[in-house]
Amino acid sequence: MNIGLFTDTYFPQVSGVATSIQTLRRQLEANGHKVYIFTSTDPKVKKGTLEPNVYRFASLPFVGFKDRRITYRGAIQAVQLAKKLELDLVHTQTEFSLGVIGKFVARQLKIPVVHTFHTNYEDYLHYIANGKIIRPGSVAVIARNFMAGMTGIISPSRQTYDTLTKYKVKAPIEIIPTGVNVLHGxxxxxxxxxxxxxxxxxxxxxxxxxxxxxxxxxxxxxxxxxxxxxxxxxxxxxxxxxxxxxxxxxxxxxxxxxxxxxxxxxxxxxxxxxxxxxxxxxxxxxxxxxxxxxxxxxxxxxxxxxxxxxxxxxxxxxxxxxxxxxxxxxxxxxxxxxxxxxxxxxxxxxxxxxxxxxxxxxxxDERTFGKRVIDFYAEALAVYHEEEDTEAAEANDVEYSKTFLLRNPFRRDNS
CATH class of the missing domain: 3.40.50.2000 (Glycogen Phosphorylase B;)
Structure with missing residues (x-):
């Protein structure tokens, strides 16, 4: 398979998400798959640095998280690149910029898109205006809207699974804990x-x-x-x-x-x-x-x-x-x-x-993790149907994207 991993966070940024993505990449490649990272630019990566199969898109620091980045353009280039790479599946790792681009790419190529929900954002709201703008109930709306139309969702833990169920996410969810290297020399x-x-x-x-x-x-x-x-x-x-x-x-x-x-x-x-x-x-x-x-x-x-x-x-x-x-x-x-x-x-x-x-x-063990994700990909490919209501799905994605570009996305919503 040719797999595109879309993430706002990647090395040299230091985080559990970046480590998880690197572990997944290593295991997918060890099992013979091609992996391409679509991620944000980073000031720590000098222009011209050779990063095999890593593609960086122009970005800015995220509000409240200066060490995290948000991409502000590149959707068309990402589609063109994905077609050239002949991606079979998109795996998004963020609910923000490159996650939206990843969904757009999958829609244009008519291939499955799966998502890993890494972060319980309710624990991080204090970083944005001391929690006065975003309320916990708004997180459910954001998560549910982003994951609408996903072929499948990976939850790293039972705790996250329960959170997504509470959020009323409709896509199939499977618990696959992230693995680590247990064979150290x-x-x-x-x-x-x-x-x-x-x-x-x-x-x-x-x-x-x-x-x-x-x-x-x-x-x-x-x-x-x-x-x-x-x-x-x-x-x-x-x-x-x-x-x-x-x-x-x-x-x-x-x-x-x-x-x-x-x-x-x-x-x-x-x-x-x-x-x-x-x-x-x-x-x-x-x-x-x-x-x-x-x-x-x-x-x-x-x-x-x-x-x-x-x-x-x-x-x-x-x-x-x-x-x-x-x-x-x-x-x-x-x-x-x-x-x-x-x-x-x-x-x-x-x-x-x-x-x-x-x-x-x-x-x-990261090898156990890799096998479980590969099996999940195979299932996503098997159940994916191209006859999805593309027009409605794209309208949902556009509406979701607008919330971050045109108005306050965290307005009160009781739906």
Whole structure:
């Protein structure tokens, strides 16, 4: 198959969505398929940079998310390019600009279009005018209108599936959790080198957070709990890997807690070192309640690093043994398991059953993910009918696009 992935977010942008798309591309190509990325321009990618099978369209920073991009033209060029590449299927990864272009391309070529719903936008409304413009109920309208006419929808988790059902999305939905690489070589473990660079002794207990440093991640709560943990494990360090809009506020919070000497902010790091950071941690801690698939959690699991996090429908299915991690009801309950794993590091003890981890690793293996998506594509091709009411479908797409160009798309809608 020749597959077009349409996304506003792609490397070098740092996000779970970009990582998920790269994983999918790698697995599709490993199975003999041709993959073409249709994405936005990025100031970090110099003009003329060679990116095989990646096509970038003129874009601007998105309101509220300066590190995310929105394409403002290129639909006709995308159709021409898609015809030249002889695309068999379009897979959109965004509900915004390139998602709309992807739907337009599929309509013009009369090929199936499927979509992955990555983000629960209700958790991110505060980025746009402090949540005063977009209301949670409006998100359902936007999502439902965008996904009208899709051949099928991929949901990364049961939690997202339930959200889409609540939104009354009519297209067929299948739950396919995003996979990660579970086969790491010894050369990828740079944890010893990283400890030296960060001034950490080999036996220093380390709490790790890795990902976008954003307010919805509730890192301030995790740090407050860590401050309490220091009373029991005084040698521990909290390493925060990543960058984002909450960095300054978080640094001030660390100062107020008087734990500056125990917290290390690395900023954004080279993607090749990410596994090393996971291996360096003795426990991966998160107080976030906004994760729909939580790639960082399962990446930590591949490094044998236990996860301590808040219960979610997705995590409940994979954190099934204390060797994998522990889930709690709220951030206040993070303390006990955090201390438990840090003390296990100091005493050299093993918590839980290591065999339980192996079954989970199969489920989160990127090869399992790739096979499930390929099967989903085959089904989409089998059920696709060219005799769809194209005129009505295009009218819906045009109306959806206008909401972002001509007027407030987030008006109250009770439908």
């Amino acid at each position: 010894a050369n990828e473990d740079t944890s010893a080198k990283l400890r030296v660079e960060l001034g950490l002794a080999p036996n220093t207990p380390v709490v790790l957070s890795l990902g976008r440093v954003a307010f919805e991640k509730n890192l301030d709560d995790a740090l407050s709990v860590f401050a309490e943990a220091l009373e029991t494990v005084p040698e521990a360090k909290f390493v925060i890997v990543g960058g984002g809009p909450a960095m300054e506020a978080l640094q001030e919070h660390v100062s107020a807690l008087e734990i500056t000497d125990h917290v290390i902010f690395t900023g954004e790091v080279n993607h090749n070192d990410v596994y090393g950071y996971y291996k360096m941690g003795d426990v991966f801690v998160s107080a976030s309640v906004s994760e729909t698939q939580g790639l960082t959690f399962i990446e930590a699991m591949t490094a044998d690093t236990p996860v301590v996090a808040i219960h979610s429908p997705y995590l409940d299915t994979i954190v099934t043994d204390k060797n994998i991690g522990q889930l709690v009801d709220d951030s206040f309950q993070l303390l006990e398991p955090m201390v438990s794993y840090l003390q296990a590091k100091e005493m050299g003890t093993v918590i839980g059953n290591p065999d339980a981890r192996q079954q989970v690793l199969h489920e989160i």
